[in-house]
Amino acid sequence: MKSLDLMKTIKRFQADELLEYYVYIKIARFVKDKNDRDILLKIAGEEQKHYGIWKQYTKCDVKPNMLLVYWYVILARILGYTFIIKKMENSVIEFKEVFSGKLEKELTEKIPDLKIILQDETEHENELIDMIDEEKLRYAGSMVLGLNDALVEFTGSLAGWTFAMQSNRLISLAGLITGIAATMSMASSEYLSVKNDDGKNALKSSLYTGAAYLVTVVILILPYLLLPDKGYLAALLIMLAAVILIIAAFNYYISVARSISFKKKFLEMSLISLSVAGASFVIGLLVKRFLGLDI
The missing domain is CATH 1.20.1260 (Ferritin)
Structure with a gap:
């Protein structure tokens, strides 16, 4: 040199x-x-x-x-x-x-x-x-639980509703109602789980879980709220892109803070979330076609 x-x-x-x-x-x-x-x-x-x-x-x-x-x-x-x-x-x-x-x-x-x-x-x-x-990392497990459930369950729900309803206003309405209810359900379940386990910091664990779930829900619904009523396909694509970005950002944070493999966790969460979304998308299409529903 x-x-x-x-x-x-x-x-x-x-x-x-x-x-x-x-x-x-x-x-x-x-x-x-x-x-x-x-x-x-x-x-x-x-x-x-x-x-x-x-x-x-x-x-x-x-x-x-x-x-x-x-x-x-x-x-x-x-x-x-x-x-x-x-x-x-x-x-x-x-x-x-x-x-x-x-x-x-x-x-x-x-x-x-x-x-x-x-x-x-x-x-x-x-x-x-x-x-x-650090407190943020002590409750990383709770955040992972809320984030993962929101990504898997809610991504699938939105994908299924996209072709079943074909209306951003209806999808947003269903999403908000379901998302808020699911957030409270997730937070309550985490509270009871921690309470029955060791009883320590059950409230904080439930708050971290609920917050992670709610933030994810809001981000995923935004495309349906902001785009025109018939722009449901564009909203779906933006929502799926948001899913990938959320997974990438969160896993990067955890991989650095906890010194674990980013690639493995990123691919795992992405595969699960997108697979559920794809299956729900097909189910929504089949339900609309074979049940003759026209909302």
Whole structure:
């Protein structure tokens, strides 16, 4: 590798260390759990130390992308700090991929302290995994339950109604009534299930389940509410596209926060939801044809 390219790589690592330092410090300010907060501050200090090690070799200061720092902090408040921490620590994987072959030899020759940085980064990852006890992730199972049921059941219902009713107004009406009733049913079932299991946080579990179900229902009904009455085919296609996007977004969140395979869970949920929608679509078509219903 050319000396210029190597220096550019080192400066990038240097800037990343400083960016992570600022993000950890700012996230620690609103983390309520003292143990989590202390770990974040400890790791922030080590990131600052790593920045100093890189600086010994670049002989210059670099500035982090502060817009990216604030963006990460905002996302941490919305999506949870565990998600953002895991996403940032994924950069360690990229670091290790770069730190191989000829580059490893060149970097080690120029930076004897590199082994220390790698060891610290590995310890960071282990500490961060151990510290995960965030409420948003504790109730991820409840959100998965609400989201999955809404996608499977409601996608199938809307697909079936599309050809049975062939009217966006009627489909929206049926969808809203069914969706609200199903939301209350799901939340109640989750409450009773948790209550009978261990009795702890049954209300919160039911609220997370119900919220995930209701939000999904609203998103899936929107195309039928917004498009003209006879634009049911377009509404169906938009609804199915929304299903794929919801599945992709949620599974990406869970895959990063819990370090599980995105591809496997995404394909699994997509296949189930779209298969049910396809079957319901055919059932709706057959019901309309053979029962002679004309709404």
